[in-house]
Amino acid sequence: xxxxxxxxxxxxxxxxxxxxxxxxxxxxxxxxxxxxxxxxxxxxxxxxxxxxxxxxxxxxxxxxxxxxxxxxxxxxxxxxxxxxxxxxxxxxxxxxxxxxxxxxxxxxxx
Numbered sequence: 001x002x003x004x005x006x007x008x009x010x011x012x013x014x015x016x017x018x019x020x021x022x023x024x025x026x027x028x029x030x031x032x033x034x035x036x037x038x039x040x041x042x043x044x045x046x047x048x049x050x051x052x053x054x055x056x057x058x059x060x061x062x063x064x065x066x067x068x069x070x071x072x073x074x075x076x077x078x079x080x081x082x083x084x085x086x087x088x089x090x091x092x093x094x095x096x097x098x099x100x101x102x103x104x105x106x107x108x109x110x
Contacts, residue, residue: 050073051094052081055083056084057097058086067083
């Protein structure tokens with residue numbers, strides 16, 4: 001290969017490997033469908049099933065969003081989920097929690 005072809009070949013190889021790495025990452029996160037897509041996803045093997053007994057816990061900032069979510073889930077599921085105030089920092093198992101966090105490690109999207 002001539003010296004003039006070396007640089008374009010290196011660029012093409014780099015682009016190919018980058019595309020392969022992105023495709024592998026997309027395939028890993030494609031197994032879980034979440035909108036909006038999280039910046040990072042760690043699968044633990046645990047499951048969450050939305051059922052009639054599920055409760056939406058929220059702090060005072062997200063009362064309207066909790067009511068909206070409850071209404072949006074009611075149609076397709078037939079569930080009338082309870083919306084309750086979040087007390088303390090515990091995340092009740094099997095529930096949905098909408099809460100403000102001042103955790104600076106979460107980044108700009110927080």
